[in-house]
Amino acid sequence: QVQLVESGGGLVQAGGSLRLSCAGSGRTFSRYSMGWFRQAPGKEREFVAAISWRGGSTYYADYADSVKGRFTISRDNAKNTVYLQMNSLKPEDTATYYCAATARVMVGSQNDYDYWGQGTQVTVSS
Numbered sequence: 129q130v131q132l133v134e135s136g137g138g139l140v141q142a143g144g145s146l147r148l149s150c151a152g153s154g155r156t157f158s159r160y161s162m163g164w165f166r167q168a169p170g171k172e173r174e175f176v177a178a179i180s181w182r183g184g185s186t187y188y189a190d191y192a193d194s195v196k197g198r199f200t201i202s203r204d205n206a207k208n209t210v211y212l213q214m215n216s217l218k219p220e221d222t223a224t225y226y227c228a229a230t231a232r233v234m235v236g237s238q239n240d241y242d243y244w245g246q247g248t249q250v251t252v253s254s
């Protein structure tokens with residue numbers, strides 16, 4: 129069982145930056161693939177970024193096209209924490225951001241994530 133707690137959301141002007149954190153529990157945190165998703169009002173939850181475990185200390189990062197070049201996902205396994213650095217924020221980035229974890233080797237969609245945080249709100253003003 130993994131518990132996830134997000135933090136770092138808030139209100140920021142367009143062009144600004146925020147860093148989201150997701151603190152997880154569990155002794156095998158380093159073996160979990162972690163993802164960030166977001167859901168805007170009236171819209172479906174969508175993929176933002178993921179950092180997937182590939183064995184040993186190898187991880188692979190992937191991003192939605194809408195955030196490539198602006199967002200960076202990273203993790204600190206010693207702290208059981210995954211981060212989402214968000215730069216050059218746009219009003220369309222406004223959403224509730226969720227952290228998710230999975231122990232699956234192959235991850236095809238958000239349905240493959242087994243554990244979810246409660247979400248943190250990000251609001252970008254124009």
